[in-house]
Amino acid sequence: MDFIAVDxxxxxxRAWSMGADGDVLDSVESDTGLKAVEGGRFEAALMTACxxxxxxxxxxxxxxxGMVGSRAGWKxxxxxxxxxxxxxxxxxxxxxxxxxHPAAILPGATCDDALGHADVMRGEEVQIFGAAGLLGVExxxxxxxxxxxxxxxxxxxxxxGFETHMTGEIFALLRNQSLVGALAEGDADDPAAFxxxxxxxxxxxxxxxxxxxRADALRGTLPxxxxxxxxxGVLIGAELARRPEADEVVLMATGILAERYGAxxxxxxxxxxxxxxxxxxxxxxxxxxxxxxxxxVPA
Amino acid sequence: MDFIAVDxxxxxxRAWSMGADGDVLDSVESDTGLKAVEGGRFEAALMTACxxxxxxxxxxxxxxxGMVGSRAGWKxxxxxxxxxxxxxxxxxxxxxxxxxHPAAILPGATCDDALGHADVMRGEEVQIFGAAGLLGVExxxxxxxxxxxxxxxxxxxxxxGFETHMTGEIFALLRNQSLVGALAEGDADDPAAFxxxxxxxxxxxxxxxxxxxRADALRGTLPxxxxxxxxxGVLIGAELARRPEADEVVLMATGILAERYGAxxxxxxxxxxxxxxxxxxxxxxxxxxxxxxxxxVPA
Numbered sequence: 001m002d003f004i005a006v007d008x009x010x011x012x013x014r015a016w017s018m019g020a021d022g023d024v025l026d027s028v029e030s031d032t033g034l035k036a037v038e039g040g041r042f043e044a045a046l047m048t049a050c051x052x053x054x055x056x057x058x059x060x061x062x063x064x065x066g067m068v069g070s071r072a073g074w075k076x077x078x079x080x081x082x083x084x085x086x087x088x089x090x091x092x093x094x095x096x097x098x099x100x101h102p103a104a105i106l107p108g109a110t111c112d113d114a115l116g117h118a119d120v121m122r123g124e125e126v127q128i129f130g131a132a133g134l135l136g137v138e139x140x141x142x143x144x145x146x147x148x149x150x151x152x153x154x155x156x157x158x159x160x161g162f163e164t165h166m167t168g169e170i171f172a173l174l175r176n177q178s179l180v181g182a183l184a185e186g187d188a189d190d191p192a193a194f195x196x197x198x199x200x201x202x203x204x205x206x207x208x209x210x211x212x213x214r215a216d217a218l219r220g221t222l223p224x225x226x227x228x229x230x231x232x233g234v235l236i237g238a239e240l241a242r243r244p245e246a247d248e249v250v251l252m253a254t255g256i257l258a259e260r261y262g263a264x265x266x267x268x269x270x271x272x273x274x275x276x277x278x279x280x281x282x283x284x285x286x287x288x289x290x291x292x293x294x295x296x297v298p299a
Numbered sequence: 300m301d302f303i304a305v306d307x308x309x310x311x312x313r314a315w316s317m318g319a320d321g322d323v324l325d326s327v328e329s330d331t332g333l334k335a336v337e338g339g340r341f342e343a344a345l346m347t348a349c350x351x352x353x354x355x356x357x358x359x360x361x362x363x364x365g366m367v368g369s370r371a372g373w374k375x376x377x378x379x380x381x382x383x384x385x386x387x388x389x390x391x392x393x394x395x396x397x398x399x400h401p402a403a404i405l406p407g408a409t410c411d412d413a414l415g416h417a418d419v420m421r422g423e424e425v426q427i428f429g430a431a432g433l434l435g436v437e438x439x440x441x442x443x444x445x446x447x448x449x450x451x452x453x454x455x456x457x458x459x460g461f462e463t464h465m466t467g468e469i470f471a472l473l474r475n476q477s478l479v480g481a482l483a484e485g486d487a488d489d490p491a492a493f494x495x496x497x498x499x500x501x502x503x504x505x506x507x508x509x510x511x512x513r514a515d516a517l518r519g520t521l522p523x524x525x526x527x528x529x530x531x532g533v534l535i536g537a538e539l540a541r542r543p544e545a546d547e548v549v550l551m552a553t554g555i556l557a558e559r560y561g562a563x564x565x566x567x568x569x570x571x572x573x574x575x576x577x578x579x580x581x582x583x584x585x586x587x588x589x590x591x592x593x594x595x596v597p598a
Contacts, residue, residue: 071517079517079518110514110518113503113511115498115499115502115503117499117508117511117514117515118511118514118515118517118518118520119510119511119514120513120514120517120518147478148478148510163507164507164510164514165504165506165507165510166473166477166479166506166507166509166510167506169477169478170469170472170473170477170506170509173469173472173473173476173477174465174469174472177472177476178465178468178469178472179446179447179465179468180465199414200414200416203414204412204414204541205464205505205537205538205540205541206504206505206506206537207464207465207466207469207505207534207537207538208462208463208464208465208541209416210465210469211418211447211463211464211465212412212416212417212418214419215409215416215417215418215419215463216416216417218370218378218417218419219378219409219417219419221417235506238504238505238506239504239506241504242503242504242507
């Protein structure tokens, strides 16, 4: 083993025992997200998951990324300010010891947008550098859809800046808790309704475009079973309307999100290059570990 | 008494005993909104509230507006299609009898927006015609802020069209149930934070601008006690960014909404003319009743 890679978020815990050349020797995944850890017993939770691996090699380092470094996580690792390359991010890692093992928590990243407001990410920064490594690119626009979708610009190997859209979270709130979602039946896919929502979301302000799902349903032009797909289109359309200029977008998504963002990007004429999020996480952690512990992890 | 005016919504019941010249002889207001009426006993609920008035005059008409005419209300009154003047709206009223009294439910209004989607309102149409009567205008842009804010265009005395923004509902969802609101403490007013949110909401897409409240708070540039005001600014800014062109806006709001929309409209250089929503409802119902029952209600 070279090191242990941990992706520790609010609801999920994932760890990999990494060998030379970035190959995965073993892995664990559980629901022991940060919220499930009681009384601040993060070290005990880590030992429960990875203690066997650690026992085998007293010098084995542990690299962690994700919300584990947030204020609500194990130890707060202050954000690294963009533009930042991987070396700058790892230089800001929070380093400490766990049961005698060298450990580090990556700091996440922050940037200031053109309008004078901050943006933040935790965990996606390692995925972005990992995707760049996997694809062998130094310049890219990378989209990571989700609860809080990220649009990142990689320029000359540096994370130049990024923009968060609360697309997934607002979709879930509207679908499950609003007067628009109250008319919806199920969440079946409906590519035509999705595309219709997409063009509406790209053209009209979100708070108006979303209401069309209710109005169209009441007027009888949108079936209750298509409201969910239409709303998804509205939300993704609003996000895509203000995306960074790019002929190609690196899309880190699987399942329905991969399908929908793929279709949406195709609709606006962008080429899509898919990267698996877990692969990107591991690849980024190997790159970061090689910087942090060059004597243990080959670059 | 000339007629009984009822404004019956999902959560509130309001009724006025109206005399000649539109003066209010008596009024009742209660929590017996439509949702509180069990087993479809709407007539019994109306009699409980207004039975004494009805008993005094066997021919007394009852005019109702609001969600009472929706699918989830007493009787569904299909929407009147815009452009529509008051006569067109009253012509589409659903007329029936309640305990021998002539009764009517106003139909609400619907329109098709420039993007081919429907919009709907119930209850606001009577407020819009009422406001026009109170102000003596035939052309106006009228804003009715709330859960679902309405921006209506009155042209030559006709309701030409309107646009709904889910501003209040999305604000409440973000404030009370999102990861942005989770960082907020209280809902104190903060004019500077509100104005900051306003300019951000006017410039950036809603799902991104709202996230700035979280990012700024995590970076330490927005106090937790100012998040609510900032978010309110973002939501209202997003609404105002796409308002109809107008030098003057008729604003139907009271309290904090009147303050915030007033400040926001002032910020964008629009003149504001306030109209009280209850006054507008009654004035609109007097105009509608005069059309429906000219033998009883003087125009």
